[in-house]
Amino acid sequence: MKMKFIVQNLGVSIFFKVFLIIAIISQTFGSKTDYYRSNKALFIFGDSFLDAGNNNYINTTTFDQANFLPYGETYFNFPTGRFSDGRLISDFIAEYVNIPLVPPFLQPDNNKYYNGVNFASGGAGALVETFQGSVIPFKTQAINFKKVTTWLRHKLGSSDSKTLLSNAVYMFSIGSNDYLSPFLTNSDVLKHYSHTEYVAMVIGNFTSTIKEIHKRGAKKFVILNLPPLGCLPGTRIIQSQGKGSCLEELSSLASIHNQALYEVLLELQKQLRGFKFSLYDFNSDLSHMINHPLKYGFKEGKSACCGSGPFRGEYSCGGKRGEKHFELCDKPNESVFWDSYHLTESAYKQLAAQMWSPTGNSHTIGSYTIRDFFQAM
Ligand SMILES: *[C@@H]1O[C@H](CO)[C@@H](O)[C@H](O)[C@H]1NC(C)=O
Ligand SMILES: *[C@@H]1O[C@H](CO)[C@@H](O)[C@H](O)[C@H]1NC(C)=O
Ligand SMILES: *[C@@H]1O[C@H](CO)[C@@H](O)[C@H](O)[C@H]1NC(C)=O
16 A cells, blocks of 8 residues: 555656656757747847837836827837837838847847847937937947847857857947937037037947947848938927928938948948948938828828927827827828827838848948848858
Protein backbone atom coordinates (compact mmCIF):
# COMPACT_ATOMS: atom_id res chain seq x y z
CA MET A 1 0.00 0.00 0.00
CA LYS A 2 2.65 2.38 1.06
CA MET A 3 4.94 1.21 -1.78
CA LYS A 4 2.26 1.75 -4.40
CA PHE A 5 1.72 5.27 -3.20
CA ILE A 6 5.41 6.08 -3.54
CA VAL A 7 5.58 4.61 -7.05
CA GLN A 8 2.51 6.54 -8.12
CA ASN A 9 3.89 9.67 -6.64
CA LEU A 10 7.14 9.13 -8.44
CA GLY A 11 5.23 8.64 -11.70
CA VAL A 12 3.41 11.91 -11.24
CA SER A 13 6.57 13.69 -10.39
CA ILE A 14 8.43 12.34 -13.45
CA PHE A 15 5.47 13.20 -15.65
CA PHE A 16 5.39 16.65 -14.18
CA LYS A 17 9.11 17.18 -14.67
CA VAL A 18 8.97 16.06 -18.29
CA PHE A 19 6.02 18.38 -18.83
CA LEU A 20 7.93 21.23 -17.26
CA ILE A 21 10.99 20.62 -19.40
CA ILE A 22 8.86 20.52 -22.54
CA ALA A 23 7.19 23.75 -21.46
CA ILE A 24 10.53 25.42 -20.91
CA ILE A 25 11.97 24.20 -24.21
CA SER A 26 8.94 25.29 -26.17
CA GLN A 27 9.05 28.70 -24.53
CA THR A 28 12.67 29.28 -25.43
CA PHE A 29 12.00 27.87 -28.83
CA GLY A 30 8.80 29.86 -29.15
CA SER A 31 10.61 33.16 -28.98
CA LYS A 32 13.15 32.01 -31.54
CA THR A 33 10.45 30.82 -33.91
CA ASP A 34 8.74 34.22 -33.58
CA TYR A 35 11.96 35.77 -34.72
CA TYR A 36 12.67 33.36 -37.56
CA ARG A 37 9.10 33.45 -38.77
CA SER A 38 9.29 36.97 -40.09
CA ASN A 39 12.89 38.07 -39.76
CA LYS A 40 11.89 41.66 -40.49
CA ALA A 41 12.24 44.49 -38.02
CA LEU A 42 11.53 48.20 -38.10
CA PHE A 43 12.92 50.52 -35.42
CA ILE A 44 11.41 53.98 -35.35
CA PHE A 45 12.87 57.18 -33.88
CA GLY A 46 11.88 60.80 -33.84
CA ASP A 47 8.94 63.13 -33.36
CA SER A 48 5.17 63.36 -33.74
CA PHE A 49 5.28 62.39 -37.41
CA LEU A 50 6.17 58.91 -36.17
CA ASP A 51 5.13 58.72 -32.46
CA ALA A 52 2.61 55.89 -32.07
CA GLY A 53 1.86 56.64 -28.40
CA ASN A 54 5.03 56.90 -26.31
CA ASN A 55 3.92 60.29 -24.99
CA ASN A 56 0.85 58.62 -23.44
CA TYR A 57 3.21 57.27 -20.80
CA ILE A 58 5.40 60.25 -19.93
CA ASN A 59 4.85 63.22 -17.67
CA THR A 60 4.03 65.86 -20.25
CA THR A 61 1.22 68.19 -21.28
CA THR A 62 -1.64 67.81 -23.75
CA PHE A 63 0.38 69.94 -26.21
CA ASP A 64 2.63 66.94 -26.74
CA GLN A 65 -0.12 64.34 -26.54
CA ALA A 66 -2.82 63.10 -28.89
CA ASN A 67 -4.53 60.53 -26.68
CA PHE A 68 -7.98 62.07 -26.89
CA LEU A 69 -10.65 62.17 -29.59
CA PRO A 70 -10.99 63.06 -32.39
CA TYR A 71 -7.39 61.80 -32.78
CA GLY A 72 -7.63 58.25 -34.11
CA GLU A 73 -11.28 58.57 -35.19
CA THR A 74 -10.83 57.37 -38.77
CA TYR A 75 -8.97 54.11 -38.46
CA PHE A 76 -8.54 52.96 -34.88
CA ASN A 77 -11.85 54.33 -33.57
CA PHE A 78 -10.02 55.33 -30.41
CA PRO A 79 -7.15 57.75 -29.67
CA THR A 80 -3.90 55.75 -29.72
CA GLY A 81 -1.62 58.73 -29.16
CA ARG A 82 -0.85 59.12 -32.87
CA PHE A 83 -1.02 62.73 -34.04
CA SER A 84 -3.47 62.01 -36.85
CA ASP A 85 -6.98 60.75 -37.49
CA GLY A 86 -5.49 57.34 -38.32
CA ARG A 87 -2.28 55.61 -39.33
CA LEU A 88 1.13 57.18 -39.87
CA ILE A 89 3.74 56.64 -42.61
CA SER A 90 5.50 54.04 -40.45
CA ASP A 91 2.24 52.10 -39.98
CA PHE A 92 1.76 51.82 -43.74
CA ILE A 93 5.36 50.70 -44.15
CA ALA A 94 4.78 47.98 -41.52
CA GLU A 95 1.74 46.88 -43.53
CA TYR A 96 3.78 46.71 -46.75
CA VAL A 97 6.37 44.59 -44.98
CA ASN A 98 3.68 42.42 -43.41
CA ILE A 99 4.69 42.87 -39.77
CA PRO A 100 2.39 44.03 -36.93
CA LEU A 101 2.12 47.80 -36.39
CA VAL A 102 5.29 48.62 -34.47
CA PRO A 103 4.33 49.24 -30.81
CA PRO A 104 5.59 52.13 -28.64
CA PHE A 105 8.58 51.32 -26.45
CA LEU A 106 6.78 52.59 -23.34
CA GLN A 107 3.54 50.68 -23.90
CA PRO A 108 3.37 48.45 -20.79
CA ASP A 109 2.43 45.22 -22.60
CA ASN A 110 5.13 45.69 -25.23
CA ASN A 111 7.69 43.06 -24.29
CA LYS A 112 8.65 41.43 -27.57
CA TYR A 113 10.97 43.31 -29.82
CA TYR A 114 11.61 40.89 -32.69
CA ASN A 115 9.78 43.03 -35.25
CA GLY A 116 11.12 46.33 -33.94
CA VAL A 117 10.03 49.05 -31.54
CA ASN A 118 8.87 52.62 -31.83
CA PHE A 119 10.88 55.10 -29.72
CA ALA A 120 9.51 58.33 -31.24
CA SER A 121 8.11 61.09 -29.05
CA GLY A 122 5.90 63.99 -30.15
CA GLY A 123 7.73 67.30 -29.68
CA ALA A 124 11.19 65.72 -29.59
CA GLY A 125 14.16 67.30 -31.31
CA ALA A 126 17.82 66.54 -31.88
CA LEU A 127 18.69 69.20 -29.27
CA VAL A 128 17.99 68.29 -25.64
CA GLU A 129 16.73 71.85 -25.08
CA THR A 130 13.84 71.35 -27.52
CA PHE A 131 10.62 71.22 -25.47
CA GLN A 132 12.80 69.98 -22.64
CA GLY A 133 10.93 68.17 -19.87
CA SER A 134 7.89 67.39 -22.03
CA VAL A 135 9.37 64.94 -24.51
CA ILE A 136 11.78 62.01 -24.92
CA PRO A 137 14.79 63.65 -26.60
CA PHE A 138 16.48 61.89 -29.53
CA LYS A 139 19.51 61.03 -27.37
CA THR A 140 17.29 59.29 -24.81
CA GLN A 141 15.54 57.39 -27.59
CA ALA A 142 18.96 56.00 -28.54
CA ILE A 143 19.54 54.95 -24.91
CA ASN A 144 16.20 53.13 -24.97
CA PHE A 145 17.30 51.41 -28.18
CA LYS A 146 20.44 50.26 -26.41
CA LYS A 147 18.24 48.61 -23.73
CA VAL A 148 16.38 46.76 -26.48
CA THR A 149 19.63 45.52 -28.05
CA THR A 150 20.66 44.10 -24.66
CA TRP A 151 17.28 42.37 -24.36
CA LEU A 152 17.66 40.88 -27.84
CA ARG A 153 21.14 39.61 -27.06
CA HIS A 154 19.81 37.84 -23.95
CA LYS A 155 16.96 36.26 -25.90
CA LEU A 156 18.65 35.31 -29.17
CA GLY A 157 22.32 35.12 -28.34
CA SER A 158 25.00 37.33 -29.73
CA SER A 159 25.08 36.02 -33.29
CA ASP A 160 21.34 36.01 -34.05
CA SER A 161 20.72 39.35 -32.37
CA LYS A 162 23.53 40.85 -34.43
CA THR A 163 21.91 39.49 -37.59
CA LEU A 164 18.52 40.85 -36.59
CA LEU A 165 19.95 44.32 -35.85
CA SER A 166 21.97 44.56 -39.05
CA ASN A 167 19.07 43.37 -41.24
CA ALA A 168 16.60 45.70 -39.52
CA VAL A 169 15.48 49.02 -40.95
CA TYR A 170 15.77 52.19 -38.86
CA MET A 171 13.40 55.06 -39.62
CA PHE A 172 13.91 58.66 -38.48
CA SER A 173 11.96 61.90 -38.46
CA ILE A 174 13.81 64.41 -36.33
CA GLY A 175 14.67 68.11 -36.46
CA SER A 176 11.34 69.82 -37.15
CA ASN A 177 10.82 70.67 -33.49
CA ASP A 178 14.30 72.16 -33.13
CA TYR A 179 13.23 74.84 -35.61
CA LEU A 180 9.56 75.12 -34.61
CA SER A 181 10.21 75.54 -30.88
CA PRO A 182 11.95 78.96 -31.08
CA PHE A 183 8.90 80.29 -32.95
CA LEU A 184 6.32 78.66 -30.71
CA THR A 185 7.93 79.42 -27.34
CA ASN A 186 9.13 83.00 -27.99
CA SER A 187 12.66 81.83 -27.26
CA ASP A 188 15.37 84.19 -28.53
CA VAL A 189 17.85 81.41 -29.39
CA LEU A 190 17.78 82.42 -33.08
CA LYS A 191 19.07 85.86 -32.07
CA HIS A 192 22.20 84.24 -30.62
CA TYR A 193 23.00 81.98 -33.56
CA SER A 194 23.00 82.56 -37.27
CA HIS A 195 20.77 80.19 -39.22
CA THR A 196 23.77 78.21 -40.46
CA GLU A 197 25.21 77.95 -36.94
CA TYR A 198 21.92 76.76 -35.51
CA VAL A 199 21.51 74.17 -38.29
CA ALA A 200 25.08 72.98 -37.68
CA MET A 201 24.24 72.44 -34.01
CA VAL A 202 21.08 70.46 -34.83
CA ILE A 203 22.88 68.37 -37.45
CA GLY A 204 25.84 67.85 -35.10
CA ASN A 205 23.58 66.37 -32.42
CA PHE A 206 21.63 64.36 -34.95
CA THR A 207 24.90 62.90 -36.24
CA SER A 208 26.29 61.91 -32.87
CA THR A 209 23.09 60.03 -32.00
CA ILE A 210 23.04 58.32 -35.40
CA LYS A 211 26.60 57.16 -34.71
CA GLU A 212 25.49 55.71 -31.34
CA ILE A 213 22.71 53.75 -33.04
CA HIS A 214 25.11 52.52 -35.71
CA LYS A 215 27.56 51.42 -33.01
CA ARG A 216 24.81 49.14 -31.62
CA GLY A 217 24.56 47.30 -34.93
CA ALA A 218 22.25 49.37 -37.14
CA LYS A 219 23.14 49.63 -40.82
CA LYS A 220 20.06 50.55 -42.85
CA PHE A 221 18.96 54.13 -42.13
CA VAL A 222 15.81 55.62 -43.62
CA ILE A 223 15.52 59.33 -42.96
CA LEU A 224 12.64 61.68 -43.69
CA ASN A 225 13.91 65.17 -44.42
CA LEU A 226 12.08 68.16 -42.95
CA PRO A 227 8.76 69.27 -44.40
CA PRO A 228 8.16 72.87 -45.56
CA LEU A 229 7.94 74.03 -41.93
CA GLY A 230 6.62 77.51 -42.70
CA CYS A 231 3.64 76.18 -44.66
CA LEU A 232 1.86 74.22 -41.92
CA PRO A 233 -1.52 75.63 -40.81
CA GLY A 234 0.02 76.40 -37.41
CA THR A 235 2.94 78.34 -38.84
CA ARG A 236 1.06 80.19 -41.60
CA ILE A 237 -0.73 82.14 -38.86
CA ILE A 238 2.40 83.29 -37.01
CA GLN A 239 3.37 86.44 -38.94
CA SER A 240 1.11 86.56 -41.91
CA GLN A 241 -0.98 89.66 -41.02
CA GLY A 242 -3.98 87.69 -42.20
CA LYS A 243 -2.53 86.82 -45.62
CA GLY A 244 -1.74 83.26 -44.64
CA SER A 245 1.37 82.98 -46.74
CA CYS A 246 4.10 80.58 -45.67
CA LEU A 247 6.48 81.70 -42.92
CA GLU A 248 9.56 81.99 -45.12
CA GLU A 249 12.13 82.05 -42.33
CA LEU A 250 10.98 78.63 -41.10
CA SER A 251 10.79 77.08 -44.55
CA SER A 252 14.24 78.42 -45.27
CA LEU A 253 15.65 76.87 -42.07
CA ALA A 254 14.16 73.54 -43.16
CA SER A 255 15.84 73.85 -46.58
CA ILE A 256 19.23 74.69 -45.07
CA HIS A 257 18.82 71.72 -42.73
CA ASN A 258 17.85 69.37 -45.56
CA GLN A 259 20.90 70.30 -47.64
CA ALA A 260 23.21 69.82 -44.64
CA LEU A 261 21.46 66.55 -43.82
CA TYR A 262 22.19 65.10 -47.25
CA GLU A 263 25.82 66.13 -47.02
CA VAL A 264 26.29 64.61 -43.58
CA LEU A 265 24.66 61.33 -44.67
CA LEU A 266 27.09 61.04 -47.59
CA GLU A 267 29.90 61.68 -45.12
CA LEU A 268 28.63 59.00 -42.70
CA GLN A 269 28.39 56.53 -45.56
CA LYS A 270 32.13 57.03 -46.11
CA GLN A 271 33.03 56.95 -42.41
CA LEU A 272 30.90 54.24 -40.86
CA ARG A 273 31.27 50.58 -41.60
CA GLY A 274 28.24 49.14 -43.41
CA PHE A 275 26.23 52.37 -43.09
CA LYS A 276 23.62 52.78 -45.83
CA PHE A 277 20.95 55.46 -46.08
CA SER A 278 17.76 56.22 -47.91
CA LEU A 279 16.71 59.88 -47.66
CA TYR A 280 13.01 60.32 -48.29
CA ASP A 281 12.19 63.72 -49.77
CA PHE A 282 9.24 64.45 -47.49
CA ASN A 283 9.74 68.18 -48.17
CA SER A 284 9.22 68.03 -51.89
CA ASP A 285 6.38 65.47 -51.78
CA LEU A 286 4.44 67.36 -49.11
CA SER A 287 5.00 70.74 -50.82
CA HIS A 288 3.56 69.30 -54.01
CA MET A 289 0.57 67.93 -52.12
CA ILE A 290 -0.09 71.29 -50.41
CA ASN A 291 0.08 73.16 -53.72
CA HIS A 292 -1.81 70.64 -55.87
CA PRO A 293 -4.29 68.97 -53.49
CA LEU A 294 -6.70 67.98 -56.27
CA LYS A 295 -4.08 65.80 -57.92
CA TYR A 296 -4.10 63.66 -54.78
CA GLY A 297 -7.86 63.58 -54.40
CA PHE A 298 -7.96 66.28 -51.70
CA LYS A 299 -10.18 69.35 -51.63
CA GLU A 300 -8.09 71.25 -49.08
CA GLY A 301 -4.31 71.63 -49.08
CA LYS A 302 -3.70 74.52 -46.69
CA SER A 303 -6.23 74.45 -43.85
CA ALA A 304 -6.39 71.75 -41.21
CA CYS A 305 -9.38 69.47 -40.68
CA CYS A 306 -9.30 69.93 -36.91
CA GLY A 307 -8.51 73.16 -35.04
CA SER A 308 -9.72 76.74 -34.85
CA GLY A 309 -9.12 80.21 -36.27
CA PRO A 310 -7.63 80.99 -39.69
CA PHE A 311 -6.51 77.81 -41.50
CA ARG A 312 -7.63 76.04 -38.33
CA GLY A 313 -4.06 76.77 -37.40
CA GLU A 314 -4.69 77.21 -33.70
CA TYR A 315 -3.59 74.01 -31.99
CA SER A 316 -6.93 73.33 -30.30
CA CYS A 317 -7.93 70.00 -31.89
CA GLY A 318 -9.70 67.91 -29.27
CA GLY A 319 -10.35 70.88 -26.94
CA LYS A 320 -7.83 69.76 -24.32
CA ARG A 321 -5.03 72.22 -24.87
CA GLY A 322 -6.49 75.17 -23.00
CA GLU A 323 -8.84 76.21 -25.80
CA LYS A 324 -12.04 74.16 -25.54
CA HIS A 325 -13.57 75.30 -28.81
CA PHE A 326 -12.48 73.63 -32.03
CA GLU A 327 -13.89 72.80 -35.45
CA LEU A 328 -13.72 69.42 -37.14
CA CYS A 329 -14.28 68.64 -40.82
CA ASP A 330 -16.66 65.83 -41.81
CA LYS A 331 -14.28 64.06 -44.14
CA PRO A 332 -10.64 64.07 -43.04
CA ASN A 333 -9.72 62.28 -46.26
CA GLU A 334 -10.48 65.51 -48.15
CA SER A 335 -7.70 67.42 -46.34
CA VAL A 336 -3.91 67.16 -46.39
CA PHE A 337 -3.63 68.49 -42.83
CA TRP A 338 -5.33 66.88 -39.88
CA ASP A 339 -4.39 69.49 -37.26
CA SER A 340 -2.14 72.56 -37.07
CA TYR A 341 1.09 70.61 -37.60
CA HIS A 342 0.18 67.06 -38.64
CA LEU A 343 -1.27 65.27 -41.64
CA THR A 344 -4.33 63.12 -42.18
CA GLU A 345 -4.10 59.37 -42.54
CA SER A 346 -5.03 59.82 -46.18
CA ALA A 347 -2.00 62.09 -46.76
CA TYR A 348 0.33 59.75 -44.85
CA LYS A 349 -0.95 56.82 -46.87
CA GLN A 350 -0.07 58.48 -50.18
CA LEU A 351 3.33 59.61 -48.89
CA ALA A 352 4.09 56.08 -47.68
CA ALA A 353 3.18 54.76 -51.14
CA GLN A 354 5.59 57.27 -52.72
CA MET A 355 8.28 56.28 -50.26
CA TRP A 356 7.69 52.61 -51.08
CA SER A 357 7.97 53.07 -54.85
CA PRO A 358 10.89 51.23 -56.46
CA THR A 359 14.47 52.44 -56.93
CA GLY A 360 14.98 55.25 -59.35
CA ASN A 361 11.91 57.18 -58.24
CA SER A 362 11.94 60.92 -57.71
CA HIS A 363 10.90 60.68 -54.07
CA THR A 364 14.05 59.28 -52.55
CA ILE A 365 17.49 60.88 -52.56
CA GLY A 366 20.44 58.49 -52.53
CA SER A 367 21.11 55.01 -53.83
CA TYR A 368 18.54 52.98 -51.91
CA THR A 369 14.84 53.03 -51.18
CA ILE A 370 13.27 51.65 -48.03
CA ARG A 371 11.91 48.82 -50.16
CA ASP A 372 15.48 47.81 -51.14
CA PHE A 373 16.36 47.67 -47.45
CA PHE A 374 13.57 45.24 -46.66
CA GLN A 375 14.42 42.99 -49.55
CA ALA A 376 17.41 40.79 -48.97
CA MET A 377 20.60 42.81 -49.26
C1 LIG B 1 4.97 65.89 -13.61
O1 LIG B 1 5.27 67.25 -13.94
C2 LIG B 1 4.69 68.19 -13.07
C3 LIG B 1 4.97 69.58 -13.65
O2 LIG B 1 6.26 69.68 -14.19
C4 LIG B 1 5.25 68.01 -11.68
O3 LIG B 1 4.66 68.93 -10.80
C5 LIG B 1 4.96 66.58 -11.21
O4 LIG B 1 5.56 66.34 -9.98
C6 LIG B 1 5.48 65.56 -12.21
N1 LIG B 1 5.03 64.23 -11.84
C7 LIG B 1 5.82 63.15 -11.87
C8 LIG B 1 5.19 61.85 -11.47
O5 LIG B 1 7.00 63.21 -12.19
C1 LIG C 1 24.67 69.64 -29.46
O1 LIG C 1 23.79 70.60 -28.93
C2 LIG C 1 24.32 71.34 -27.87
C3 LIG C 1 23.19 72.19 -27.37
O2 LIG C 1 22.18 71.31 -26.89
C4 LIG C 1 25.51 72.13 -28.36
O3 LIG C 1 26.07 72.88 -27.30
C5 LIG C 1 26.54 71.18 -28.93
O4 LIG C 1 27.61 71.91 -29.50
C6 LIG C 1 25.91 70.32 -30.01
N1 LIG C 1 26.85 69.29 -30.41
C7 LIG C 1 27.32 69.20 -31.67
C8 LIG C 1 28.26 68.07 -31.93
O5 LIG C 1 27.03 69.98 -32.55
C1 LIG D 1 -13.60 59.47 -47.30
O1 LIG D 1 -14.22 59.38 -46.06
C2 LIG D 1 -15.64 59.24 -46.15
C3 LIG D 1 -16.21 59.26 -44.75
O2 LIG D 1 -15.50 60.10 -43.91
C4 LIG D 1 -15.99 57.95 -46.85
O3 LIG D 1 -17.39 57.84 -46.99
C5 LIG D 1 -15.31 57.94 -48.22
O4 LIG D 1 -15.49 56.67 -48.81
C6 LIG D 1 -13.82 58.20 -48.10
N1 LIG D 1 -13.23 58.34 -49.41
C7 LIG D 1 -12.13 57.69 -49.77
C8 LIG D 1 -11.62 57.95 -51.16
O5 LIG D 1 -11.54 56.91 -49.02
